[in-house]
Amino acid sequence: SQQGEEDPQALSIQEGENATMNCSYKTSINNLQWYRQNSGRGLVHLILIRSNEREKHSGRLRVTLDTSKKSSSLLITASRAADTxxxxxxxAPGNRDDKIIFGKGTRLHILP
Amino acid sequence: SAVISQKPSRDICQRGTSLTIQCQVDSQVTMMFWYRQQPGQSLTLIATANQGSEATYESGFVIDKFPISRPNLTFSTLTVSNMSPEDSSIYLCSGGQTTYEQYFGPGTRLTVT
Known part of the structure; x- marks a missing residue:
């Protein structure tokens, strides 16, 4: 069954506002990753957070991980049109031999 | 990290034909994978490309439809055989040293008419 479930499925915000996306999962993990995909393009790896970490930052991105709730959030601050x-x-499951599983994704649209 | 390129970037094909997609990594990687992303959907793993041996396919995918080659640690191909409109998707390859740290190619957008 699918591991990650993003919430919301779609999000529209004004440029300059912060965008928050959530991900819930069902079983134990080794790590959780966030990717960005521009329309019709490949995936860009944004950030990886390991199961023993609670928060990571990368530029305007902030990722949190709560393993007790089996959830993660991605915060994009001061959004830009290019973040659409x-x-x-x-x-990544706790078993090293298992493969990573993708959630359904959140479509983010930044309004000018 | 690894930089991954794919060819072609997009193609429009007629039903019943086959298309081979190439994936090239700029460094040797242990693991290579092929994914399918149908319009508006998430990524679904097709198979793990094993160097020097047959690929390992996920449930719902078979070798006759999606033959995969991986002759070395930097290159793999995926063929979509006997295509139908339902095969219209983005096909992505990924590579990395482990199953859970992967780098993705830009994808191949396939349209079958």
Whole structure:
């Protein structure tokens, strides 16, 4: 079954506002990753957070991980038009031999 | 990290034909994977490309439809055989040293008419 589930499925905000996307998962993980996909393009790896980490930052991105709630959030601060894209979380199961599983994604649209 | 390129970037094909997609990594990677992303959907793993041996396919995908080659640690191909309009998707390859740290190519957008 699908591991990650993003929430919301779609989000529209004004440029300059902060965007928050959430990801919930079902089983134990080794790490959780967030990817961005611009329309019709490949995936760009944004950030990886390991199961023993609670928060990571990268530029305007902030990712949190709560393993007790099996959830993660991606915060994009001071959004820009170029942030318009789909964002996917992907979970790497605790078993090293298992593959990463992608959620359905959140479509983010930044309004001018 | 690894930089991954794919060829072609897009193609329009007629039903019943086959298309081979190439994936090139700029460094040797242990793992390579092929994914399909249907319009508006998430990524679905097709198979793990094993160097020097047959690929490992996920449920719902078979070798006759999606033959995969991986002759070395930097290159793999995916063929979409006997295409139908339902095969219209973006096909992405990924590579990395482990299953859970992967780098993705830009994808191949396939349209079958």
């Amino acid at each position: 894209a789909s964002y996917f979380c992907a979970t």
